[in-house]
Amino acid sequence: MSRLRTLWTALLGLTLIAVLGACGADGSAPDGPTVPVGQPVSGGAYVHALEADPNGCLDGTQQRYHVAFNIIRQITDSLVDLDPVSGQIVPWLAQSWQISPDAQEFTFKLQDGVTFSNGEVFDAAAVKGNFDRVIELGPAAIGAYPILTGYDRTEVVDPLTVKVVFSEPNIQFLQGLTAAWLGFISPSDLAKEPAAICAGDYSGTGPFQLDHYTKNDEAVLVRRAGYDWPSAAYQHTGEAYLDRLVFKFLSESGVRAGAVQTGQAHSISLVAAQDESAIVASGAELFVTQPPGMELVWIANQQSTYGGDPVVRRAIALALDRAELLTLYGSGFEIASGLLGPATMPYYVDQSDLIQFDPDQARTVLEEAGWAEGADGIRQRDGQRLTIRVIVALTEQYELLQAQLKRVGVEFLIEALDTASQAAATDAGDYDFYVWNMTRADPDVIKAIFISGLDGKGQNRSWALPSPADQYLAAQGGAADPAQRQADVKAAVDYLVEQNLAIPELTRAWVYAVAPTVQGFAVDGESKLVFYDTWLTD
Amino acid sequence: MTATLDGLELAAPPVQRRGSERPVRPAWPAPRPRRRSARPRPWSALAGAVVLAVVLTWAVAPGWFTSWDPIATSPKDKLLPPGVEHWFGTDQIGRDVFARVVYGSRTTIQATVIAVGIGLVAGSVLGAVAGFLGGRTDSVVMRCVDVLLAIPNLLLAMVVVTALGFGSLNVAVAVGLSAVASFARVMRAEVVRVRASPYVEAAFAGGERTVQVLLRHILPNSWGPVLALSALEFGGAVLAVSALSFLGYGVVPPDPEWGSLIAEGRNWLASAWWLTTLPGLVVVVVVVSANHLGRSVGRWRGERA
Numbered sequence: 001m002s003r004l005r006t007l008w009t010a011l012l013g014l015t016l017i018a019v020l021g022a023c024g025a026d027g028s029a030p031d032g033p034t035v036p037v038g039q040p041v042s043g044g045a046y047v048h049a050l051e052a053d054p055n056g057c058l059d060g061t062q063q064r065y066h067v068a069f070n071i072i073r074q075i076t077d078s079l080v081d082l083d084p085v086s087g088q089i090v091p092w093l094a095q096s097w098q099i100s101p102d103a104q105e106f107t108f109k110l111q112d113g114v115t116f117s118n119g120e121v122f123d124a125a126a127v128k129g130n131f132d133r134v135i136e137l138g139p140a141a142i143g144a145y146p147i148l149t150g151y152d153r154t155e156v157v158d159p160l161t162v163k164v165v166f167s168e169p170n171i172q173f174l175q176g177l178t179a180a181w182l183g184f185i186s187p188s189d190l191a192k193e194p195a196a197i198c199a200g201d202y203s204g205t206g207p208f209q210l211d212h213y214t215k216n217d218e219a220v221l222v223r224r225a226g227y228d229w230p231s232a233a234y235q236h237t238g239e240a241y242l243d244r245l246v247f248k249f250l251s252e253s254g255v256r257a258g259a260v261q262t263g264q265a266h267s268i269s270l271v272a273a274q275d276e277s278a279i280v281a282s283g284a285e286l287f288v289t290q291p292p293g294m295e296l297v298w299i300a301n302q303q304s305t306y307g308g309d310p311v312v313r314r315a316i317a318l319a320l321d322r323a324e325l326l327t328l329y330g331s332g333f334e335i336a337s338g339l340l341g342p343a344t345m346p347y348y349v350d351q352s353d354l355i356q357f358d359p360d361q362a363r364t365v366l367e368e369a370g371w372a373e374g375a376d377g378i379r380q381r382d383g384q385r386l387t388i389r390v391i392v393a394l395t396e397q398y399e400l401l402q403a404q405l406k407r408v409g410v411e412f413l414i415e416a417l418d419t420a421s422q423a424a425a426t427d428a429g430d431y432d433f434y435v436w437n438m439t440r441a442d443p444d445v446i447k448a449i450f451i452s453g454l455d456g457k458g459q460n461r462s463w464a465l466p467s468p469a470d471q472y473l474a475a476q477g478g479a480a481d482p483a484q485r486q487a488d489v490k491a492a493v494d495y496l497v498e499q500n501l502a503i504p505e506l507t508r509a510w511v512y513a514v515a516p517t518v519q520g521f522a523v524d525g526e527s528k529l530v531f532y533d534t535w536l537t538d
Numbered sequence: 539m540t541a542t543l544d545g546l547e548l549a550a551p552p553v554q555r556r557g558s559e560r561p562v563r564p565a566w567p568a569p570r571p572r573r574r575s576a577r578p579r580p581w582s583a584l585a586g587a588v589v590l591a592v593v594l595t596w597a598v599a600p601g602w603f604t605s606w607d608p609i610a611t612s613p614k615d616k617l618l619p620p621g622v623e624h625w626f627g628t629d630q631i632g633r634d635v636f637a638r639v640v641y642g643s644r645t646t647i648q649a650t651v652i653a654v655g656i657g658l659v660a661g662s663v664l665g666a667v668a669g670f671l672g673g674r675t676d677s678v679v680m681r682c683v684d685v686l687l688a689i690p691n692l693l694l695a696m697v698v699v700t701a702l703g704f705g706s707l708n709v710a711v712a713v714g715l716s717a718v719a720s721f722a723r724v725m726r727a728e729v730v731r732v733r734a735s736p737y738v739e740a741a742f743a744g745g746e747r748t749v750q751v752l753l754r755h756i757l758p759n760s761w762g763p764v765l766a767l768s769a770l771e772f773g774g775a776v777l778a779v780s781a782l783s784f785l786g787y788g789v790v791p792p793d794p795e796w797g798s799l800i801a802e803g804r805n806w807l808a809s810a811w812w813l814t815t816l817p818g819l820v821v822v823v824v825v826v827s828a829n830h831l832g833r834s835v836g837r838w839r840g841e842r843a
Binding site: 252253254257258272274275277278324327328396398399400402403413414 | 792806810
């Protein structure tokens with residue numbers, strides 16, 4: 001009897017949970033957002049839920065993961081900033097700068113009175129030390145190293161003047177300086193072990209400083225007293241408004257949505273399509289931004305069996321039904337119109353005529369190359385099965401991609417990989433295609449990914465072999481004349497997409513949800529969160 | 539009988555003579571005093587048996603129960619709520635959830651049967667050898683079993699599957715290995731009981747060889763409780779296999795499996811409750827049925843003996 005009762009109690013409980021869950025989705029919403037337009041107020045602890053842990057590393061120089069930069073951007077400052085509205089490069093720690101006509105010498109006048117949170121002075125020597133460290137780390141400085149291509153030396157002209165000298169033209173350097181991967185850490189931190197700096201054991205000049213970071217749980221930042229050197233792109237001067245800034249790592253999209261709906265978080269990252277309507281109904285607002293840079297792209301591993309096969313590459317490019325993939329996503333996602341995007345990105349090239357969906361043509365291409373359909377619908381040639389290995393950053397696409405490719409006879413093996421094995425497979429080049437996007441508001445973003453000779457080092461996911469693209473990729477980075485640079489960029493991206501070495505898929509969007517009590521929620525020119533101007537109304 | 543039990547087993551409930559023992563009593567919920575029902579209710583055990591029979595048939599011939607393809611995607615039909623056409627609704631890429639549950643039972647049930655099989659065979663052999671030989675062998679084997687029992691089953695299974703690698707067969711092996719200990723204990727207790735009985739002594743006195751005594755007299759009289767335990771373990775194994783698949787150790791997409799179905803649906807809990815709730819209910823019903831059937835079988839044996 002009692003066992004039966006236990007069973008009924010359990011079933012009743014489950015039903016209740018389900019019903020309550022369903023009610024929560026469309027239940028009554030609190031009052032709509034109140035918009036008190038008034039003086040910003042200082043104070044308060046702010047909670048933002050990120051979609052993941054920053055892979056255990058809070059050092060911008062060693063990072064390659066966008067999640068991490070949302071935290072690091074609050075701790076370190078850069079020489080210059082990219083204004084998200086005007087798209088112009090504006091002063092930050094450098095008051096002014098001069099570029100030599102051959103784009104080989106960059107001279108910066110630094111702001112006076114800037115200090116690191118440990119009290120050390122930010123000066124020309126600190127700049128030199130940080131740049132030299134990037135070169136020491138080499139490709140391990142995954143984001144920063146490509147920006148210092150051709151780096152020769154940094155000269156300390158006087159304490160507030162620094163000159164960076166390159167052995168070849170490097171026009172993209174200035175834009176590269178805006179990103180958090182070239183944020184500055186104090187001179188006494190430079191000698192520390194890379195692992196210690198990763199763990200957050202460093203001091204920056206930013207408006208917040210790290211209080212503590214617990215892997216897979218949270219990173220807590222506190223306001224930096226005496227901060228008064230914001231970039232010209234920010235809205236106010238002086239210290240940040242918020243006392244404390246807490247980043248929680250919540251990997252479940254439903255949990256994040258619940259956090260902002262119930263007021264446990266002031267804002268959340270990566271809102272899932274299915275949660276958007278409930279979030280809006282709860283009074284929170286969606287904040288949508290398309291990060292500039294390389295779109296979500298299928299990067300062929302040119303040294304792999306199928307990534308190196310032009311026929312397979314072409315078939316896959318034709319088989320991808322991007323419109324169908326879009327059904328997985330909510331606000332802001334679009335079909336990619338080229339390798340670089342969105343259209344507002346500098347040196348953007350519209351390649352939409354090169355992006356086609358034609359599964360019949362894909363089947364024909366494979367058929368002509370001798371890939372005959374087997375009994376289970378997967379093509380074979382000389383006893384070899386057409387099974388491609390793909391690493392996809394966005395796992396929600398897996399099964400739909402698998403179905404799409406199967407329609408043309410290509411098997412897409414989804415390997416259950418944990419983060420560590422996926423990183424190992426990535427480093428070993430153990431894949432045919434790598435589906436990836438990379439944020440940076442400069443076309444140079446694709447150089448490190450597609451130039452030959454790096455053999456998988458750093459961002460070189462293409463394991464590129466020498467090709468005509470090399471010369472254009474190299475030339476665009478040195479072309480001081482914008483028209484020439486545009487021509488070089490076009491030649492490079494057209495070659496890569498025509499040869500299907502890069503198969504553009506979607507334009508990715510970052511969708512945030514922001515509670516009504518939040519004012520001044522903002523991102524920088526590369527769609528990274530900036531909490532300097534953010535304040536709370538209660 | 540008690541003479542053959544040594545000190546380390548004191549913590550466990552004393553082995554009952556009539557074969558209805560429960561080897562590991564869960565610490566929670568706390569056992570309540572209850573009236574011992576005079577007779578088991580055949581109808582409820584029958585209901586359990588019917589549920590299991592249906593699920594086993596799903597596993598063998600899923601095509602009889604649904605005309606939908608479990609992996610065919612149709613994004614235009616995504617996230618339809620349960621209805622006449624799609625009994626359990628559709629998922630985020632338009633697949634029929636009922637078809638995925640039915641086809642998923644194949645993987646789950648296969649893995650469960652393999653797991654229980656491994657536990658049953660390996661556990662019984664270990665238990666029988668330990669109980670029959672006694673002495674130092676018994677001590678060594680049973681101490682190893684004690685160590686295994688000290689580790690929570692799911693944790694042990696996770697360690698094993700991490701070492702073996704992902705995949706539903708590896709999950710089955712992992713769950714099976716974690717079940718070996720409880721089978722070994724029950725088997726040993728039974729063998730020890732039977733070995734001390736007069737007819738076994740008579741058989742030895744009559745000059746039968748050791749192996750003959752073991753096979754002809756001891757095993758046939760010891761396997762009842764072990765079989766009842768395997769019915770009980772079936773429910774636990776379904777849960778363990780699903781739990782490991784939920785954590786992503788099991789099948790490779792797009793193949794369905796109960797645990798992975800629940801895992802896939804959890805991001806839609808607020809907007810499409812059926813993705814998690816309905817496969818979850820199936821797991822609950824199957825586990826409860828298997829447990830109930832197992833206990834009923836154990837009780838009937840207790841009454842008959």
